[in-house]
Structures are given as C-alpha cells and as structure tokens.
Amino acid sequence: MIEAQPHSSSTPRVAAFDRWIRGRFIDLNTELEDLYAARDNRLHVDGVGDHVKATLLEEGRELIVPLIEEGNTDEGFDRAFELLGNVGYYMAACRRHEITEPSRERTSPLVEASTLALHLGASLGTAPRFVTSHMETYNRAVNGVYRTFTHAPAEKLFLDHNTRGAFAYMRAADALGRIHPMGVSHPASLDLLLHARDALRDAYEMNVELGKALDVDDFFFRVRPYYKPYRVGSQEYRGANAGDFAAFNQIDMLLGLCSPTDVSYSQVVVEKFPYLTPDEQRRLHESFRHPNVLDALLAQSEHADEDWYQRHAAAFLEVCEAHGRAAEHHHEDLVVPFIKRPSENIPHDQLAGITASGPPLDVLLRALRGLVDRRLATDRHDIPTRHADIAALRGLVT
Numbered sequence: 001m002i003e004a005q006p007h008s009s010s011t012p013r014v015a016a017f018d019r020w021i022r023g024r025f026i027d028l029n030t031e032l033e034d035l036y037a038a039r040d041n042r043l044h045v046d047g048v049g050d051h052v053k054a055t056l057l058e059e060g061r062e063l064i065v066p067l068i069e070e071g072n073t074d075e076g077f078d079r080a081f082e083l084l085g086n087v088g089y090y091m092a093a094c095r096r097h098e099i100t101e102p103s104r105e106r107t108s109p110l111v112e113a114s115t116l117a118l119h120l121g122a123s124l125g126t127a128p129r130f131v132t133s134h135m136e137t138y139n140r141a142v143n144g145v146y147r148t149f150t151h152a153p154a155e156k157l158f159l160d161h162n163t164r165g166a167f168a169y170m171r172a173a174d175a176l177g178r179i180h181p182m183g184v185s186h187p188a189s190l191d192l193l194l195h196a197r198d199a200l201r202d203a204y205e206m207n208v209e210l211g212k213a214l215d216v217d218d219f220f221f222r223v224r225p226y227y228k229p230y231r232v233g234s235q236e237y238r239g240a241n242a243g244d245f246a247a248f249n250q251i252d253m254l255l256g257l258c259s260p261t262d263v264s265y266s267q268v269v270v271e272k273f274p275y276l277t278p279d280e281q282r283r284l285h286e287s288f289r290h291p292n293v294l295d296a297l298l299a300q301s302e303h304a305d306e307d308w309y310q311r312h313a314a315a316f317l318e319v320c321e322a323h324g325r326a327a328e329h330h331h332e333d334l335v336v337p338f339i340k341r342p343s344e345n346i347p348h349d350q351l352a353g354i355t356a357s358g359p360p361l362d363v364l365l366r367a368l369r370g371l372v373d374r375r376l377a378t379d380r381h382d383i384p385t386r387h388a389d390i391a392a393l394r395g396l397v398t
C-alpha cells in the first residue's frame with residue numbers, strides 16, 4: 001500500500017481521513033466485493049460481511065467527527081472540495097453496501113457525515129455529495145495512484161478512460177467557445193473547428209477502447225453500485241455520471257445541434273448544475289448565452305461561393321459528424337451492453353437505483369436516445385433536431 005501525501009494545505013485531521021480513504025477504506029470495500037462475488041446472487045448484499053461493514057462505518061465515523069469541529073477553515077477550493085469527495089466516498093460506500101438505503105430511510109443515518117458534507121457543499125456551491133469531478137478531473141494522484149473505491153482493475157480502467165475522454169471533450173468545447181467573438185468567417189475559426197473535430201475523434205477513440213477492454217460483469221457489479229443516489233441529511237441526491245461536465249452541453253449548444261429553448265433538452269442540462277464544480281457551472285451558464293455556429297453559417301449563405309465558406313462549412317459538418325458518432329457509440333456500445341443488457345436479467349423489484357438519475361431504465365434510455373438523435377441531427381418529428389438545417393448546409397458545400 002502507498003503512504004499518501006496529504007494535500008499541501010491539509011490539517012492533520014483532514015490528512016488522517018484522506019490516508020484512511022486512500023488505504024484501509026479501499027481494502028474494506030474490496031473485501032466486501034469479494035464476499036458478494038462469491039455468492040450465487042451477487043445483488044444480495046444485505047447480511048453479507050456484516051463485521052466488515054461495521055468496521056467501515058465506525059472507522060469512518062471516528063475520523064469524520066473531529067472534522068465537523070474543524071469545519072471549512074477556508075484553505076482554498078481544492079482542499080475543501082477534496083474533503084467533500086472523501087466524505088462522499090464514505091457515504092457512497094455505505095450506500096453501496098446497504099448500510100444506508102434511501103428508500104428505507106427518511107433521513108440519512110450517517111448524521112456526522114451528512115453534517116460535514118452539507119457544510120462543505122454549501123460553502124463550495126455544489127451538491128453536498130461526491131460528484132464525477134471527485135473521481136476524475138479533481139482526483140489528486142499520490143505517487144501515480146488516485147482515489148478509488150476498490151482495488152478492482154475495472155474501476156481504474158473505467159476512470160482512466162472517462163477522465164481522458166472528459167479532457168478531450170473539454171478541448172473541443174474550448175475551441176468551439178472561441179469562435180463566436182471572432183465570427184465563423186475569421187481565418188482562425190477554421191483551425192478551431194479542426195481542433196474541435198480532432199478532439200471529438202480522440203474522445204470517440206477513448207470510448208471505443210474502453211468499450212472493448214471493460215468487462216461487463218465487473219463494471220456492473222463492482223464499479224457502478226458506488227455511483228448510486230444517496231441521502232445527505234433528509235434529501236436524496238442523484239448519483240454520479242460520467243456526463244457531469246459542462247463540455248458535452250457546451251458542444252451541443254455551440255454547434256447548434258441542441259437548443260437552449262428546447263424544453264426537454266434544457267431540463268437535462270439545468271438538472272446538472274449542482275453536480276458540477278463552480279467553474280464548470282460558469283461555463284455551462286455561458287453556453288446558454290452564446291450564438292451557435294450552425295445559425296451563423298446559415299445566416300451567411302449568400303457567401304456560399306466563397307472559398308472560406310466552403311472550407312469552414314465542410315469542417316463544421318465534420319465536427320458535427322464526430323460529435324454524433326461519439327454520442328451514438330456511447331449509447332449503442334456503452335449504455336446498451338453495460339447497463340441495459342445486464343439489467344434485463346435482474347428482477348424488476350431490484351432495478352431501483354441502477355442508473356445515476358433514478359428514472360425507470362426504459363424512460364432514461366428513451367431520453368438518452370433523444371439526445372443522440374439531436375446530436376446526429378436525425379430526421380425525427382417528435383423532438384426538435386436540426387435535420388433540415390444540416391441538410392441545407394450540406395447542400396451548400398460542393
């Protein structure tokens with residue numbers, strides 16, 4: 001086991017909890033996962049490994065109590081956000097092992113952890129639970145090893161790919177966000193469109209690699225259950241999902257494939273805000289205000305014969321294709337084989353909490369397919385897509 005170095009601005013109590021999360025906590029979770037895996041029905045975790053669960057619960061609690069007294073002593077966003085992640089990991093593990101279960105309780109029995117998490121969330125401006133950034137872009141590595149729930153290779157594989165994929169999406173969003181102040185006809189806008197296209201191709205490649213390397217059962221039974229919804233105090237917060245970054249929606253709206261005035265779409269996006277870091281929240285707010293590239297190109301169609309128009313419009317269409325292809329792959333080659341199919345073998349009453357957000361799986365899948373079709377600009381009449389506009393633009397490119 002590695003000896004974790006505390007964050008540079010840590011107090012001894014924060015460092016002690018961080019050491020536990022990065023060591024003993026992972027060992028205890030892994031021990032429990034091995035016990036579940038040895039059973040005929042891996043979904044039945046109730047009554048299995050009770051002594052290990054009691055140890056996890058109590059050791060975590062003992063480290064959290066002194067942190068409540070200490071409070072958020074304002075030693076910077078990174079330190080407080082990392083601590084919220086650590087409390088969140090503990091609460092999520094208790095949920096996974098059914099030490100807590102939101103449908104059974106009206107308020108979380110983890111009183112001390114809830115107190116600390118609520119204080120931290122309120123001071124940071126985020127939901128008081130662990131969120132995707134805790135596992136990915138804010139997951140500080142110590143000697144090459146970042147925080148995980150278990151020692152399962154599938155967990156590391158999943159996070160490595162998600163993190164790198166998220167950065168590829170962020171590169172694309174950053175490039176697209178720089179176009180509107182200069183205008184799409186600016187010579188540098190072509191570079192930006194090509195950067196965005198290449199970044200989206202990288203994201204796609206990363207997801208293809210993940211889909212091939214990840215074992216379905218390991219993901220479904222050992223990784224995913226840690227991302228379920230759980231209560232903090234009396235309120236239940238939805239789980240963590242790999243899409244909790246501004247970049248995906250920035251890209252959707254900056255390209256013009258999804259519209260901030262499409263009610264079902266903006267509902268999906270607005271729901272995300274509390275699960276983003278304040279910095280990501282700001283980016284997402286901005287993307288609701290910015291004009292989109294598709295409208296800008298169509299509004300200048302009188303210049304379609306110009307060399308710039310041909311090259312920029314062709315590059316724009318390639319960006320849209322790259323975005324649509326990655327979205328389609330996410331749905332057909334990640335969501336379907338890793339969530340939908342394994343869920344089909346599970347009795348109906350045990351399906352609750354299978355996904356991050358909680359709606360019944362078929363409802364969620366329909367909503368996700370709607371997002372894919374917007375990104376592909378599919379010809380659909382029940383939801384708004386840019387099918388006709390993309391076809392019109394294609395018609396202008398010779």
Ligand code: HEM
Pocket residue numbers: 161162165166169207210214219241242243244248330334335338339355356357358364368371372
């Ligand atoms: C095994 C791998 C993966 C599986 C099984 C998976 C599954 C899912 C599921 C079930 C949802 C819906 C969440 C909910 O509301 O409950 C979702 C959402 C999302 N995921 Fe993934 N995901 C995977 C990997 C990734 C990766 C690597 C990325 C990108 C780097 C990603 C990006 C997204 C986005 C952007 C959303 C939000 C919905 C949208 O805007 O399309 N996912 N994913």
